[in-house]
Amino acid sequence: MFKHSYTLNLGRITTILVAALLVVSCSTARKATQTQAQAQTQAVAVQQGSSSSTAYMSEEDLPDASVFLPSPSKPGDPLFEGDLAYYAWGKSVRGTERGTLAHDDASSSLSYVAKRLEPAIGFLISSETTPNLYRLLSKSYTTTNNANKKAKDYYNRKRPYVEFDEPTGVPEGERGSRNSASYPSGHATRGWTIALVLSELLPECSDQILKVGYEYGESRVIVGYHYQSDVDAARIASSAAFAVLHSNPEFLQDLQLAKDELRSLGYLK
DSSP, rough: OOSSSSSOOOHHHHHHHHHHHHHHHHHHHHHHHHHHHHHHHHHHHHHHHHHHHHOSSSSGOOOOHHSSOOOOOOTHHHHHHHHHHHHHHHHHHTSSHHHHHHTTTTOOOOOHHHHHHHHHHHHHHOOOHHHHHHHHHHHHHHHHHHTTTTHHHHHHHOHHHHTOOOOOOOOGGHHHHTOOHHHHHHHHHHHHHHHHHHHHGGGGGGGHHHHHHHHHHHHHHHHHOOOOOHHHHHHHHHHHHHEEEEEEHHHHHHHHHHHHHHTTSSSOO
C-alpha cells in the first residue's frame, strides 16, 4: 500500500525470528515441567469448551519480556540515533495519506483491525459471522499483551511526545497515554499477534496479512507515541508469547475451531 522512505533493518527482523525460535524450544521445556494439577485443570477446560476468561495464559505463565528484551535505547547510544531518525521520519509523513492511516490505526479495537485486514484476507472477521475466529484473535492478543507488562513496568520509558514535549498525530489520545510506558508498544504487540494467528490459519494470504500487521505497529512511530525500538521490542515479545501459546490446550482447541469455521464458510480448503 505504501512505500517506505527508508531501508528496512533486516537485523531487527532476524532478531524477531530468532527470538521466536528460541522460545519455542524453551516452551517445550516449560511444558515438560508443568505440574500435574495444572495439566489436569487445562484438560478439564478443553473438555468443557472455551473458558470465559479474556486470556489463555496469565502474565506469570508467559515469557518475561523484562528478562529477555534489552534495555531501551538512551541518548548517546547508537540505537537512539536510529530512534530519532524514525521519529523525524514519522513527523514528516503525518500530513500524507500514510499519516491519516496512522491516525486511524490508533484504534486498538479488534473490529477496527478486522476492517484493516479485510482486503488482505477477502472477508470481514466479526463476532457475528466468524465467532470462533473472533474469540481466538481476541484472547490471543490479550494473552500476548500480558507478556510485555513486566517490561513496561520495569523500564518505564517515556513516550517520545512526552520526552520532547511535542504534539502528536493523535492529539485526542495524548492526555490518556501521557503517563503510560512506551517500551514495548502494546499496539504493536496486538497487531503483530493478530497477524501471526491469521498467517497460521491462512498461509496463502500471509504476505499481505503480515504487511498490515507491520504497518499497524509502524503507525505508532508515525504518530509519535512510540520509538521504533518500542515497536521492534513488541514484535519480539509478541512472537515469543505466541510460540508459548502453542503449549496451551485451550488455545489449540480454539485454533482448530477457527479452522473448522473458516472451512465451513468456504474461506479455507
